[in-house]
C-alpha cells in the first residue's frame with residue numbers, strides 16, 4: 692500500500708491476461724479503470740489473470756507492468772496472480788459442492804455440441820444441455836459445473852438475471868437458457884475464468900469493475916456465482932472496444948500490435964479518445980490529472 696487514504700472506499704482493478712503485451716484496446720480498459728478509481732478517490736489494483744496457464748507467455752506479465760508504468764499507471768497494492776490462488780478457488784468449489792450447487796460432468800466438447808438443437812452463434816460456446824445434472828451414470832468426471840437452476844431456486848433469484856451497467860444501463864441475461872450450467876473447474880484441470888474472477892474480485896474487495904465491452908456477457912454468470920457464494924456484486928462498467936480495420940474487436944488473437952510506448956502520451960491520447968476525453972499536450976502526469984478532473988465531472 693502507498694499510505695494514501697481512500698475515503699471513497701472505491702476499489703477498482705485492471706486484470707490483464709499475460710498472453711501478450713498490452714495493445715491499444717487493453718490500454719483503454721486500463722486507463723478507464725484507473726481514471727474511475729482516481730475520480731472516486733479510490734484504489735486501483737492490478738491482477739494478472741494467468742489462470743489459463745497454457746495460453747500465458749512467461750515474462751509477459753513483466754512487459755505489461757512496464758507498459759503500464761510507462762503510462763504512469765501503478766498498482767496501489769501488491770500484484771495478485773491467479774496462478775497463486777488455487778487453494779482459494781478449490782475452497783469456493785468445495786463450498787458449492789457441499790451446498791449441492793455444483794456437480795461433476797463427464798461430457799466431451801463434442802458431445803455437448805452434438806446435443807445442440809440451435810445453430811451456434813459466431814464466437815459463442817455451445818449451451819450445456821445439463822446431461823450430467825442428475826448423475827454421471829458410471830462415467831468419469833472431467834469437469835465441474837455450477838447448477839444454475841439450483842442457485843436460482845435456492846436464493847430465489849430473478850430470471851433473467853438483471854444487472855445495470857454504469858455506461859449502457861439495464862441489461863439482462865437468462866443464464867440457464869443462454870449459457871447453461873457453466874464450468875467452474877475445466878476438464879484439463881484448470882480453473883475456469885468465471886470462478887477465478889468472482890473469487891478474486893471479492894477477496895480483493897473490488898467495488899467497481901471497469902473492463903472492455905467484450906467481457907460484458909460474462910457479467911450475469913458472475914452475478915449468479917456471487918449469489919451462490921454469498922459474495923457482494925460490484926458495480927460494472929464496460930468500456931467501448933477498439934476495432935481493427937476488419938471490423939473485428941482488436942485482440943491479441945487477431946494479431947493486434949503491442950503498444951508503441953516510445954511516446955506514452957500519444958498512446959494515452961488514443962485511449963482517451965475512445966473514452967470521449969480530449970487529447971492533451973504536455974506531460975503524462977498533467978494529462979492524467981486533467982482526465983481525472985473531467986471523469987469526476989462525469
Ligand SMILES: [Zn+2]
Pocket residue numbers: 795796797798821822823824
Ligand atoms: Zn456433462
